Amino acid sequence: MTITNSDNNIGLYVHVPFCLKKCRYCDFLSFECHDERALSQYADALLREINARYEEWPYKVVDTVYIGGGTPSILPADDMKRIVEGIKSNFVVSLDSEITIEANPATLDDRKLEAYREAGINRISIGIQSFDNTILNLLGRAHDKNDALNAVRMAKKAGFSNINVDMMFGIPGQTLKMWRDSLRQCIFLRPEHISLYSLQIEEGTPFQKLVDRGAMERTSDRVDRTMYHDAIDMLTQAGYNLYEISNGALPGYESRHNLKYWSYKEYMGLGPGASSFMGGHRFKNTSSVLEYLEYIKKGLPPVKPEDVERYTPREEMGIYVFTGLRKTAGFDIRDFEETFKLDFFDVYDPSIISKLKGLIEMEGFVMRLTEKGLDVSNRVMAEFV
Numbered sequence: 605m606t607i608t609n610s611d612n613n614i615g616l617y618v619h620v621p622f623c624l625k626k627c628r629y630c631d632f633l634s635f636e637c638h639d640e641r642a643l644s645q646y647a648d649a650l651l652r653e654i655n656a657r658y659e660e661w662p663y664k665v666v667d668t669v670y671i672g673g674g675t676p677s678i679l680p681a682d683d684m685k686r687i688v689e690g691i692k693s694n695f696v697v698s699l700d701s702e703i704t705i706e707a708n709p710a711t712l713d714d715r716k717l718e719a720y721r722e723a724g725i726n727r728i729s730i731g732i733q734s735f736d737n738t739i740l741n742l743l744g745r746a747h748d749k750n751d752a753l754n755a756v757r758m759a760k761k762a763g764f765s766n767i768n769v770d771m772m773f774g775i776p777g778q779t780l781k782m783w784r785d786s787l788r789q790c791i792f793l794r795p796e797h798i799s800l801y802s803l804q805i806e807e808g809t810p811f812q813k814l815v816d817r818g819a820m821e822r823t824s825d826r827v828d829r830t831m832y833h834d835a836i837d838m839l840t841q842a843g844y845n846l847y848e849i850s851n852g853a854l855p856g857y858e859s860r861h862n863l864k865y866w867s868y869k870e871y872m873g874l875g876p877g878a879s880s881f882m883g884g885h886r887f888k889n890t891s892s893v894l895e896y897l898e899y900i901k902k903g904l905p906p907v908k909p910e911d912v913e914r915y916t917p918r919e920e921m922g923i924y925v926f927t928g929l930r931k932t933a934g935f936d937i938r939d940f941e942e943t944f945k946l947d948f949f950d951v952y953d954p955s956i957i958s959k960l961k962g963l964i965e966m967e968g969f970v971m972r973l974t975e976k977g978l979d980v981s982n983r984v985m986a987e988f989v
Contacts, residue, residue, distance in 0.1 A: 934972025
């Protein structure tokens with residue numbers, strides 16, 4: 605089977621796995637670090653990987669860069685500038701590229717924000733989660749409400765006109781009023797993009813240990829869904845377009861980088877634990893920071909054989925549909941057929957449309973989730989995997 609991708613542009617994801625402190629709900633690949641020398645050495649390693657990856661894929665044009673974590677804004681400003689300049693000096697970066705950095709409000713100041721703008725970073729994603737200090741303290745966040753408010757104001761002052769704010773709901777102890785009040789304050793700040801996250805209590809986290817001891821109760825599905833629908837209603841009324849299950853944007857400010865993930869486009873991951881989808885293959889850098897640094901030091905690709913992900917053609921088709929249905933606009937089955945050189949309904953039984961009646965809908969060649977389907981999206985998507 606041939607998989608085609610006519611778009612020669614790629615997105616770069618750059619992982620910075622360091623934070624001021626580890627949040628109590630977090631199971632991401634991240635570690636506390638306060639040593640600027642160690643952070644600078646990490647930036648050196650990233651620059652070497654950037655150079656090596658360009659040599660592997662010299663014909664690719666980069667049109668989105670997403671610097672995530674962890675907390676990338678923990679790096680000294682000069683090191684972040686070096687990373688962005690290293691990308692630009694190695695890869696062909698389009699003039700209209702979207703370059704995003706994730707930031708924690710407690711790590712931002714005027715100098716850093718000015719350095720980001722000078723480097724060409726034109727989008728900032730601020731992990732606020734809540735404007736309620738009780739909730740922020742429960743989550744173990746490094747910032748408070750005032751830090752959050754100041755972070756958005758400083759970003760605007762520095763010239764950022766494309767700001768995302770992360771907001772979290774379904775937090776144990778969070779009332780509907782707390783959630784609505786936080787979201788109201790977020791909307792008042794008028795960021796161009798708002799991401800909504802339903803808290804999932806993951807194995808190995810402090811929150812999971814509290815649940816296991818009976819010291820914390822999970823938020824009920826009913827309350828979680830009420831919070832989600834409240835958010836959608838409030839964002840819609842404020843002029844935001846819900847273009848993906850958990851993301852709303854003012855017109856023209858949809859995340860171009862994240863749309864690559866949801867539209868079966870190529871992306872390259874840099875840094876420990878970062879995943880790539882290139883040339884029809886999926887692979888992942890080693891998740892061990894020490895191993896990553898050792899591989900880079902030796903001039904070797906930081907990918908172990910067991911981290912090369914091998915999917916069957918049928919599994920790849922499932923990934924296409926799964927991610928495509930995350931977009932509220934859905935996907936065009938003609939694009940599916942062009943990508944995989946197979947008729948969609950030769951792969952999936954046509955009866956799946958009636959089986960999922962009320963949860964998915966077809967308009968011409970476009971398949972998408974209904975409003976009801978959004979609530980049970982994982983159940984719907986599982987039918988195609």
